[in-house]
Amino acid sequence: MKNNDNNTTESKEFSQFTINRRQFLQTGTALVTLPFITSKSIAADTADSKTGLPDLGEEERVVQTCSTFDCGGKCDIRAHVKQGTVVRISSRPEGALDPEMPVMRACVRGRGYRKFVYHPNRLKYPMLRVGKRGEGKFKQISWDDATTLIAEKMKQITAQHGPASRFVHTATGVSGGAFSGNTMVKRLLNLTGGYLRYYHSVSMGNTAAATPYTYGTAASGSSLDTLLDTKLVILWGHNPTETIFGHTNHFYQQMKKNGTRFIVVDPRYSDSAISFADQWIPLLPTTDNALMDAMMYVIVTEGLHDKAFIDRYTLGFDESSMPEGVAENESLISYLTGKKDGVLKTPEWAEKITKVPAQTIRQLARNYATTKPAALIQGWGPQRHNCGERSARGSTLLATITGNVGVKGGWAGGYGGIASRKFMTGVEQGDNPVKARISIMNWMQAVDDASKVRPEDGLKDADKLDTNIKMIFSLAGNYMANQNPDINQAVKLLEDESKVEFIVASDLYLTPSAKYADLLLPETSFMERWNIGETWGTGSYFMLSEKLIEPDFQRRSDYEWLREVAEKLGVEPAFSEGRDEKQWIELIVEQTRLAMPDENLPTFEQLLKQRQHLFKSQPHVAFAKNISDPANHPFPTPSGKIEIFSQRLYDMNNPEIPALSHYVPAHEGPEDALKDKYPLQMITWKGKHRANSTQYANPWLQEVHLQTLWMNPADAERRSLAEGDEVRIYNDRGVSIIPVEITPRVMPGVVAMRAGAWWSPDKDGVDRGGCPNVLTSARITALAKGNSHQTLLVEVKKA
Structure with missing residues (x-):
């Protein structure tokens, strides 16, 4: 089945990429017997009567594992391995659940992994582009030629344009693991001069940046076990049932059984609304702050706010609590009552903007203010708007004036990251000599004209960029084109070969981004390499992701070919430190054990048996110490208090980010x-x-x-x-x-x-x-x- 002919092919016709099921079944009887394509020729004269799968004459090995995609669940999947082939996927048995940090059963994505791994359209060989960029025309080349070309291009481009011309694109295909090619290519680049880094998360970066202007930190989330007795939860643009925050749904289900009332605020009646909501309140996108403003108006004018809490812990609620040197009528009360702009922020005012009936707004505000405790939990969807920073802070103001900050069963709003969460140590990438950083949203500007990226546009740690981006590594990432916020703008730049001179893409499939590669490499799936799966969101555990099967054809993990590139650059000993992939995982486990001596973490040998480790911790209430002992634990803000009004934002004098977070009509919003x-x-x-x-x-x-x-x-x-x-x-x-x-x-x-x-x-x-x-x-x-x-x-x- 392995073909070394270097034929020029069109991606729409090339059998590596587009074998359909009918063609596949006609390729030979040796393959027809297998559930999905494999290079191993296994006869199957008999089949298991229960599963319909071939009887391979060998006892099945069932391995607990997880994917390392950018998935919030890190759920428990069980791979059934027989004669080097995963023949079935199941999940943990019913009842096998740790209530302190539940590792959930596999969802539909987890159940479908086998089809994703054993699919005839997966990339099979290293491929060199031969047509125009984006056409998808490639020819097969050897791995030696591929790694030689990468090494030569790295030397050439670095010599001509400097190390800051090299860029590693965002890669969510591997971001759920402690070890990845995306990480190791950064290590290699740092060993050879560095690269242009980016900051910002396209998932939740806006709210993570905005929340500290209220609390001084983005870590505003509590552990979900503190919400089990909460009387009211408002899910504001939060949809865990579909995004599969496995442990989140477990706790929400328990809360529902305990009698918690759920209200969902969302333009769409999501599956989470179906699962949990006692009430659905639809509102127009980008008008979140108008609804929040009107809720605060009701709470304040009806005397439902927590005055004692506000007086003790906050700055900027009324004129008497404003910092010195600020003009009059900049406080929350002045804004809500129209002293600043002549507009009362009544429910009737908000109804015209949000399309939420005024009486619904009043009832929502009263329910939230009078139910003790209550949790307003905002998802990451609302902050992916150009008003997202304002809405993120708006949720913190509502939590503050109702006294739901720092109390069990409440929720502080904002980003929701949990300070008590623990992670694996990861791989040391080394020092990057290139200090400049751009926002991930600046990368197209840095390709087109580096002078367009200025500090006011997002450049950090430098006054200017010295060079355009000339070389891109996109390893397990589809953001370069497909997930980029403006595909048409991105591909126009990528098609221009006078801009980026060399693009390396590594993936499982010919994604829309991979079509723009100059060199296209066939990556291994998580079933074909070693890793540690880590949770995000509210989870706090890790799971061994074992290499279950050998990769077919000429697929190689990114780390394997990066070692070869490092050798051709003369830095292999420093790059690999003599370790193969499995040995790096062993090192990560051991280093994490040393970093957390009180956690009683398993050794790698123990992890091979127990498969997972749950970080045991006490229930965590965000800002509990700041509230119980403010003298010794002030908030890490300039004032030491919760800043309803932010002097730092006020000094920026930017109407897009007002010092007092409130409604501003959005670009391309309902008032545009x-x-x-x-x-x-x-x-x-x-x-x-x-x-x-x-x-x-x-x-x-x-x-x-x-x-x-x-x-x-x-x-x-x-x-x-x-x-x-x-x-x-x-x-x-x-x-x-x-x-x-x-x-x-x-x-x-x-x-x-x-x-x-x-x-x-x-x-x-x-x-x-x-x-x-x-x-x-x-x-x-x-x-x-x-x-x-x-x-x-x-x-x-x-x-």
Whole structure:
């Protein structure tokens, strides 16, 4: 099956990438017997009568493992391995659950991993581009040629443009593991002069940047076991049922059984609303702060605020608690009562903006203020707007004036990171001689013209960039094109070979981003390499991700070929320290043990048996010490208090980020004049069948949900649209054509599309894959210099 012919091929025709099921079944009887493609020729004269799978004449080994994708669950999957092949995926037995930190059963994504790994369209050989960039034309080359080319290009580009011309793109395909090629390529680059770094998380960077302006830190979250007796939870743009925060859902289910009332605030009636909500309150995207302002107006004017808490712990509530040197009427009370701008922030005022009825706003405010304790938990979706920093701080103000900060059962709002969480030590990357850092949102500017990236645009630790980006490594990442907030702008830059001179992409599939590679490498899946899976969100445990099977064809882990590149650059001993992949995992485990002597962590040998470790810790209430003992534990803000009013933001004098977080009409929001041309607000959400764009190529998971555009019946009627009609979704940035799904689960004036579908342009450049990023904007936020791709206006017509 291995073919070394260096034939020039078109990606749409090349059998490495596009063998369909019918062609696959015609390739030979030796392969037909296997559940999915493998290079091992195994006869199967008999099959197991229960599973229908071939009887391979060997006892099955069941291994507890997890993926290392950017997935919030890190759930327990059990791989059934027989004669070097994973023949089935199951999950932990019912009842095998640690209530202190539950490792959840596999979701639909976890159940589908085998199809993703054993798929005929996976990349098989190293490939060199032979057509224009983006055409997808490649020829097969040897690994020796591939690593020689990388080493030569690194030397050449570094000599000509300097190490700051080298860039490693974001890679969520491996970000759930303690060890990855994405990490190790940074280690190699640091050994050879450094590279241009980026900061900011496209998931939650805006709220992480904004929260410290209230509390002095982003770590504003409590452990979920402190919420079991909470009387009221408001899930504000939070959808854990579909994004699969496994442990989160476990605790929410327990709370529901305990009688907790759930209110969901979201433009869309999500699966989380179905699962938990006693009440759904839809509001127009980007108007969160108007709803928050009106809630605070009701709470304050009806005397429902916690005056004693406010007087003791806060700055900026009223004029008497303002810092010196600030103009009059900048306090929260002055803003709410119209002393600053002449506008009372009443529910009636907010109703016109948000479309939430005034009486609903009043009742929501009263419920939140009078239910003790209560938790307003904001998800990461609302902060992916160009008003996201304001809405993140708005949730902290609501929590503050109701006294829900630092108390068991309350929630401080904002980012929600947990200070008590523990992580593996990871791999030492070494010092980077290049000190400049850009926001991930600046990378296109740095490709096009480095002089466009200034400190006011997001550049940090430098006054200017000395060079454009000339070399890109994209290892297990699809952000370079597909997940970039403006695909059309990104691919125009990537197609121009006078800009980036060399692009290395490594992946499992020919993703839309991988088509723009000059050198395309076949990466191994998590089942074919060693790693440690780590949780994020509210989880606090790790799990061994063992190498279960040998990679087929010429697939190699990124670390393996990086060692070869390091050897050709003369730095292999320093790069690898003589360790193979498994030995690095052993080192990470041992270093973590040394760093946490009180945790009683397992040795690597013990981990091979027990498979996982739960970090045991006491229930954690964010800011509990700051509230119980403020004299010895002041808030880490300039004033030592919770800053409802931020002097630091006030001194910036930027209307996009007011010192007192409040409603400001958003660009491409419901009050933008562009709404006359594009009258519908569009949002995206992360469906349960893929993590970002990972697993899009899995046909099983494509069957879970078709890619459709959700539209309210009232909007569909105005456009004479019927269920299933092909519709043209468009704005000034791009066009996508997919079927429409007419449903009352999205409010009027708003349309919604699942994120992460692969861009599939036709000959006219019109996307046929339902990729929302042909429509989204690359506008950066004012404070974090982060992404605001959820803020966009579109129109929809029948195609």
